[in-house]
Amino acid sequence: MKLLNTTVIACALSFIGGTVAHAADTPATAAPAQVTPAGDGTTLKQVRDRGYLICGAGGSTVGFSAPDQKGEWQGLDVDTCRAIAIAVLGDKSKARFVPLNGQQRLTALQTGQIDVLPRTTSWTLRRDANGINFTYPNYYEYDAFMVRRDLGIKETKEMTGASICVQTGSTNEVTVADLSRKFKLDLKPVVFDNVAASRQAFFSGRCDALMTDASALASVRASQAQKPDDYIIFPASGNSEALTPSVRHGDEQWFDIVKYAIQATIAAEDMGITQANVDQMLKSDDPRIARFLGVEAGNGKALGLDERWAYNIVKQLGNYGEIYERTVGMNSPLKLERGMNRLYRNGGLMYPYVFN
Ligand SMILES: N[C@@H](CCC(=O)N[C@@H](CS)C(=O)NCC(=O)O)C(=O)O
Known part of the structure; x- marks a missing residue:
């Protein structure tokens, strides 16, 4: 196994910090508007x-x-x-x-x-x-390494001395340090602020491995590798993380709205409500579905939203399963299995709250 001898480029380990600016290499559709930090509501x-x-x-x-x-x-x-x-x-x-x-x-x-x-x-x-x-x-996610297949490495314990391209301020940066310490691997982090630069550095041979969320690595391999088959991805720490x-802090109503907007996509899947059948479901005699879709009023008022808010989400986007398959699942270039992201009733971790 041949590993590259590299030095650390920059290494500010930070959980919270820095100033906001548009990434020069990524188009933005909105200038960051000046918003006063919110109090309640x-x-x-x-x-x-x-x-x-x-x-x-x-x-x-x-x-x-x-x-x-x-x-x-x-x-x-x-x-x-x-x-x-x-x-x-x-x-x-x-x-x-x-x-x-x-x-x-x-x-x-x-x-x-x-x-x-x-x-x-x-x-x-x-x-x-x-x-x-x-x-x-x-x-739900786990962290992983991506390496060139011809390095012949297939698990973390074989990574001794490897240089690792990783993002500043990410959980992955901490995990690289933890793995190095736990397994005495002498890993050499090569740390980047800019995600594009870290990926470019990896593909140009600057690091032996790119380390981040497994889904992001699958995305990078599918969308940026010249020959995706030249690279393998394997779990790094065995830990999982919830994206x-x-x-x-400080606006409980907003917290609830965001939480239930995400939840609505999961609850819709759990109740069998899809983008295609949501109009039909408006006539359902199941009280749970009637409340969810706002046919029976109450949930909208409780959150300060239109009573049809959940109906509108499913009508315009579909349920969680539909969104998943379209963006990262089998109907997307990434083709990620549902895995941990299946509904609880199918052995996954996604479970719906009660919508009443
Ligand atoms: N889940 C981790 C890593 C998140 C992260 O930094 N993801 C990388 C993915 S390679 C990133 O910078 N993404 C920017 C992007 O999506 O363009 C965390 O919360 O710290």
Whole structure:
């Protein structure tokens, strides 16, 4: 096994920090509007007055959030943002996206430059305790390494001395250090602020491995590798992480709205409500479905939303399973198995809350 001898480029390990700026290499459809950090109930009013929702996004991970060839944002995190826009404003086109790197994302949320952060962000104790409220996971994940197949490495314990391209301010940066310590691997992190630069560095041979969420690696391999078959991906730590959209502390109503907008996609799948049958379901005599779709009023009023908010989400986007398959699953280039992201009744971790 031949490993590259590299040095660390930059290494500011930070959970929260940095300033917000547009990534120069990723198109933005919204300038970060100046928003005052919200107190109770003010985010809903601000979003309504503004007329659109502002979401923090990755910008370069196809399947989660990236503009397509027409410049339209697509992905699981993008549809999560659209679901919230639909709940609040009734229209999926009323969502705008600000690309943020790993270090910028939490500050942008805390300072009110974005309304919500659906950006492959793992739910962690220190983030949670530092001004962020995580809502409900939209993707359960594990971390992984991607290496060139011809290196012949197939598991973490074979990585001794390897150089690892990794993002600043990510959970992955911590895990690389942990793995090195736990298994005495002498891993050499090569740390980047810019996700595009880290991927480019890996493909140009600057690092032996690229380390991040397994889904992001599948995305990078499918969308950026010249020959995807030349690379293998294997689990890094064996730990799982819940990628979870978050809101800032201080606005409980907004917290509930975002949580239930995500939940609505999961509950719809659980109740068998799809984009194709949702109009039919309006006539259902199942009281649970009638309440969910707003045929029987109450849920909308409780959240401060239109009674048809959940109906509108399913009508415009589909349920969680439909969104999953379209963005990262079998109907997408990534072809990721549902795995942990199946409904609980099918052996997964996604379970619906009670909608009454
Ligand atoms: N889930 C991890 C990693 C998140 C992360 O940094 N993801 C990479 C994926 S390679 C990223 O920077 N993505 C930016 C993008 O999606 O464009 C965390 O919350 O720290």
